[in-house]
Amino acid sequence: MWEEIVPLGYIGSHQRVRACIRAKRLSPDPVTARPPSPRVVSGWILRRPETLTETDQLRLKAVLVHCPELDALTGHVRSFAQMLTERQGERLPQWLDAVRQDDLPNLHTLAAGINRDRDAVIAGLTLHWNSGVVEGHVNRIKMLKRQMFGRAGFSLLRKRVLLA
Secondary structure, eight states, X not given: OHHHHTTTTOOSOHHHHHHHHHHHHHOSSOOOOOOXXXXXXXXXXXXXXXXXXXXXXXXXXXXXXXXXXXXXXXXXXXXXXXXXXXXXXXXXXXXXXXXXXXXXXXXXXXXXXXXXXXXXXXXXHHOSOOOHHHHHXXXXXXXXXXXXXXXXXXXXXXXXXXXX
16 A cells, blocks of 8 residues: 555655554444534535535435434425425415424424514515615615714715715
């Protein structure tokens, strides 16, 4: 093995390679790959399944096999994402019922919050109108206000907002 890795750039000695291999052979724990980080797994769950590479799909499947709660969470997240992207707000009551049936306390909190404003959420998931333009103007006004903080009064802010 040492003869194979020296041309690849290894500068260590033959004895060091031998000691490393011996330690691995005598180790009671099998050498396994590192588990993916929570951030990586959540990225796999939140992405569209068809955009994942084949290796990522296999690794996600392996994680979901070992954790049934995460498997249920993945199903709920993906069905909510489908409702959101395809404007299927009429499916929200069935989704809320399915979430309540599973033992996922964090999703129960989300479902309770959504249920408080159920009509507004259904309208937001169904209708094509949105308040993006208004939010953009509010964001612009707040930016102008922060830029001028401590420098001028309301009259200058009013002129900048109206003339911009």
